Amino acid sequence: MRKEDCFYLGKIAKKFSFKGEVLVYLDTDEPELYENLESVFVQQNKHLVPFFIESSSLHKNDFLRVHFEDINTEADAENLLGSEIYLPLNMLPKLSGNKFYFHEVIGFEVEDKRLGNVGEIQSINDTTAQPLFEVLKDGAEILIPMIDHFLVKVDRDNKKIIMDLPEGLIEMYL
Numbered sequence: 001m002r003k004e005d006c007f008y009l010g011k012i013a014k015k016f017s018f019k020g021e022v023l024v025y026l027d028t029d030e031p032e033l034y035e036n037l038e039s040v041f042v043q044q045n046k047h048l049v050p051f052f053i054e055s056s057s058l059h060k061n062d063f064l065r066v067h068f069e070d071i072n073t074e075a076d077a078e079n080l081l082g083s084e085i086y087l088p089l090n091m092l093p094k095l096s097g098n099k100f101y102f103h104e105v106i107g108f109e110v111e112d113k114r115l116g117n118v119g120e121i122q123s124i125n126d127t128t129a130q131p132l133f134e135v136l137k138d139g140a141e142i143l144i145p146m147i148d149h150f151l152v153k154v155d156r157d158n159k160k161i162i163m164d165l166p167e168g169l170i171e172m173y174l
Contacts, residue, residue, distance in 0.1 A: 001041055001048045006086035007103075009034065012042070013063065015078065020071040024064045024085055031058055033093060041086040048086055098154050102126065105154070105161060110135050110144065113152065113164045118142065121161070133161075142173040 013025040026034060035058050041048035052069040059065040071077055092101060102124040110118040110133060119137030124146070126132075133144040144150075144165065153162040 001050070001086075001088065003043075003048060003086065006041060006048065006088055007092055007101075009040065009085045009087050010064075011085065012080045012083045014081065015074055016059075016065055018074050019067070020073050020077045021065060021067045022071075022077050022080060023059060024066050026062055026064055030093070031062060031064065034064060034087075037087075041088075042080065043084040043086065098148075098151050100154050102131075104156075105133075108159045108161050111160055111162045112170060113162065114167070115165075115170055118144070118163075118165075118170055137174070140173055142170060144169070 008027060010024050010026040010028070012022050014023050015021070016023050028034065035056060037053055037056065039050050039052045042051045043049075051071075054067045054069050056064050056066045068080075071080065089103070095101065105121055106123060108121050110121060112118050117137075119135040119142055121133050122136045122141075123134045124131055125134055125143070131146040133146060135142040135144055144163070150163045150165055151161070152164050155162060
């Protein structure tokens with residue numbers, strides 16, 4: 001499995017028992033969706049390795065207590081600490097309305113109610129305080145803040161995001 005075909009679910013945070021159980025920190029708003037997984041991909045040496053789950057249960061809101069097959073000692077569990085956990089993209093819950101995953105809108109057109117077509121989303125910069133659409137129009141890069149107030153509609157059928165952007169925002173890039 002390639003990392004590009006997966007989403008980050010969390011990280012193996014600490015050992016839980018002398019029998020090899022670990023606590024996985026789940027980076028999600030809905031940890032209960034991942035309570036009964038059969039397997040996950042664990043990143044080891046830059047490769048995703050499938051690990052099968054013997055048992056798991058939610059632990060203190062954001063953690064999943066997991067016992068992996070063939071991990072039966074503290075030493076086995078120690079080797080997994082800090083490893084990132086991934087699942088295939090097709091296991092992401094479907095979103096509707098104006099909610100979207102960052103990866104799903106790459107390649108969508110941004111359309112402003114006033115100006116029309118603004119350009120195509122090349123990527124999303126989420127390293128800033130406010131995530132930004134990085135949009136390309138005629139060779140120029142336009143950064144558009146991902147603010148709910150600006151977002152009018154996510155049109156998945158036509159691969160378009162319709163926005164109501166403040167006057168001057170787009171013009172300052174062109």
